[in-house]
Amino acid sequence: MTLTLEQLAEEALDLPSEGRALLADRLVESLDPAKDGYVRRLWTAEVRRRLDEVRADRVRTITGDEALERAQ
Template sequence: MNLTVEQIAEEALALPSEARALLADRLAESLDPLEDGYAHELWVNEALRRRNDVRSGSVQTIPGDEALSRIRRMFP
């Protein structure tokens, strides 16, 4: 059975969130290791920058529930 990428994505999105996370990890691991290393480095730098912004007080955090509520209002 040959499935299209769209069909595979639709099936994957129907999985429970834990299974989707595992699938995302497995797909990410299958990418070119050289590109993955560079992407990982970029994400680490971004995470450190954001952490430092929070610690310095230059950004204000909000609870996760409030953030999700705001996003849901933006994309009804």
């Protein structure tokens, strides 16, 4: 049995948030695998920049719970 796009979307939306996030990540990565290395390099540079800011005390970190609370 083949699911329609709408049925597949409904099934995906029933997943827990972590499952939806993992699925979304896999779908985005599948869009253009040729650029995957480029995107990884960009994210690596961003992570290093943010880590440098934290180590230099230019930003204040918050807990994951606080971040989720703010997002809601």
